[in-house]
Amino acid sequence: MTFRGGPVLGIESSCDETSAAVVAGGRILGHVILSQDAHAVFGGVVPEIAARQHLAHIDDVVARTLREAEIEAADLAGVGVTAGPGLIGALLVGVNWAKGFGFALDLPVIGVHHMEAHLFANSLESPDAEPPFVALLISGGHTLLLHATEWSRYHLLGATRDDAVGEAFDKVARRFGLGFPGGPEIERLAREGRPGRYRLPRPMLSTRDGPSDSAYFDFSFSGLKTAASLLAAEVERGGPSAMADALPDMAAEFQEAVVDVLTQKTLRAVKHTECGRVLLGGGVARNGYLRARMSSALQPDGRLFAPPPRLATDNAAMVARLAEHRLAQGEVSGRDLNADPALPFPGLGVKAAN
Numbered sequence: 001m002t003f004r005g006g007p008v009l010g011i012e013s014s015c016d017e018t019s020a021a022v023v024a025g026g027r028i029l030g031h032v033i034l035s036q037d038a039h040a041v042f043g044g045v046v047p048e049i050a051a052r053q054h055l056a057h058i059d060d061v062v063a064r065t066l067r068e069a070e071i072e073a074a075d076l077a078g079v080g081v082t083a084g085p086g087l088i089g090a091l092l093v094g095v096n097w098a099k100g101f102g103f104a105l106d107l108p109v110i111g112v113h114h115m116e117a118h119l120f121a122n123s124l125e126s127p128d129a130e131p132p133f134v135a136l137l138i139s140g141g142h143t144l145l146l147h148a149t150e151w152s153r154y155h156l157l158g159a160t161r162d163d164a165v166g167e168a169f170d171k172v173a174r175r176f177g178l179g180f181p182g183g184p185e186i187e188r189l190a191r192e193g194r195p196g197r198y199r200l201p202r203p204m205l206s207t208r209d210g211p212s213d214s215a216y217f218d219f220s221f222s223g224l225k226t227a228a229s230l231l232a233a234e235v236e237r238g239g240p241s242a243m244a245d246a247l248p249d250m251a252a253e254f255q256e257a258v259v260d261v262l263t264q265k266t267l268r269a270v271k272h273t274e275c276g277r278v279l280l281g282g283g284v285a286r287n288g289y290l291r292a293r294m295s296s297a298l299q300p301d302g303r304l305f306a307p308p309p310r311l312a313t314d315n316a317a318m319v320a321r322l323a324e325h326r327l328a329q330g331e332v333s334g335r336d337l338n339a340d341p342a343l344p345f346p347g348l349g350v351k352a353a354n
């Protein structure tokens with residue numbers, strides 16, 4: 001089955017957003033994101049609940065998307081779906097829905113990689129967000145520093161050795177007694193506080209060796225998380241009012257530590273690759289403080305691409321955009337397309353540190 005051009009339906013169900021979008025020629029015609037709120041009481045995503053919620057809502061989410069795009073299912077030219085990485089039950093819902101839909105309507109279906117889709121989120125609003133660029137992909141499950149020389153040619157510079165940065169935001173927020181997801185909560189609270197009253201570590205910044213040492217580009221957030229937790233325990237000994245008084249400054253210091261690390265590692269990548277075009281992707285890219293710091297750090301010669309907030313966190317428009325790109329290149333998945341919770345990043349070369 002070949003792609004003849006026309007609107008592409010994208011489906012995203014890898015975690016706790018059920019989303020569908022129609023994209024044509026790189027433009028969004030319709031887009032619905034349903035963020036599952038059933039997880040909030042548990043303080044984190046419950047995989048089994050996520051899968052059931054996707055199943056309950058996917059038909060309606062697609063129907064609303066087509067209505068918004070003002071097209072019929074018969075007008076579609078292809079279907080793209082996140083095939084991984086993500087939660088297996090959640091992925092299976094989207095992949096099987098897309099395969100069934102494509103089969104019924106005789107449409108080409110393509111499975112795409114969730115983190116590569118985060119790279120494409122930028123091009124929906126900035127058509128010139130094309131390689132070459134240095135990409136910092138920061139989400140709840142991944143922390144990746146890449147050099148993209150062209151689409152599908154990605155060189156891995158660094159990755160986290162333990163927790164993903166979004167995961168650190170979520171866990172520290174939980175320890176601080178804040179809601180889920182924790183990133184937006186910490187950012188909101190940090191606006192009322194100031195960094196420096198408490199001191200948290202900036203992990204993996206003090207490597208003496210240069211780019212030949214993998215620690216130069218890699219990240220680690222688990223020690224920072226533990227340090228924030230120990231700080232919370234110490235402050236709590238002063239009672240509830242001491243904690244309430246300290247929280248904004250604790251949040252500001254934690255955010256500052258994370259942003260210091262992310263900015264400095266990205267600047268190292270810029271220097272190493274001699275590429276001043278930097279692209280952010282993933283849910284943590286919603287963080288306004290990070291965007292402001294990164295943008296000023298790249299002055300005067302560099303350029304920052306950051307997705308609009310709605311397209312930074314999980315959404316199907318980025319999936320449809322990547323699917324459109326791949327289908328247009330003549331790629332298509334076979335009937336054997338399956339959900340893969342550990343899908344490898346396509347086109348990712350080995351470490352390009354030397």
Ligand code: KG4
Nearest residue numbers: 139140141166181183184283284287313314
């Ligand atoms: O990309 P995403 O929606 O899902 C994954 O693929 O994981 O990212 C979700 C992550 C969560 O950890 C959430 O706390 C974080 O993005 N996040 C933020 C902000 N908004 C969302 N982190 C920091 N600051 C924010 N404003």
Ligand code: ZN
Nearest residue numbers: 139282283314
């Ligand atoms: Zn994501």
